[in-house]
Amino acid sequence: VPLAQNCPTPEGDRGDDDGDRIINCLDQCPDSEAGQTIGPDGCPVPVSIDLEGVTFAYDAATLGDSAKAVLDEAAEILRRHPSLTVEVAGHTDSRGDAGYNQKLSERRARVVYDYLVAQGIDESRLIGPVGFGESRPLVPNETPDGKDDPKGR
16 A cells, blocks of 8 residues: 555554545544545545536426436436435526526426436435526636627527
């Protein structure tokens, strides 16, 4: 074990009592649970599931086939990692009324949330659904010089 030199004693405790693949003398969280994603210090780290590809047509909150395929993959990851919880959030671009965009983002988040539940993911593992409207776009709606960026939307 190459990192044993960092252990408090020269020989170190090279065991791995909690089975997280971090040797005991380096494990700062010696009671981590099976199935958690573990950092180099032996402590659980947050996991992000990128749902790139879950997009919606303009002014719509309906899942297309490509979005469903991405969500099916996310559901499979969640089934493999039962300790994960995820936030389900929806966004919009900056076109239109801010209040309308807020409601649209909430509908988008709801349809994703409901789809994951229909795939067998327990609601207790899902935070939300949350809508961010145009307040937190996933990509800039403008170019660096402040002009509208249709591709970004």
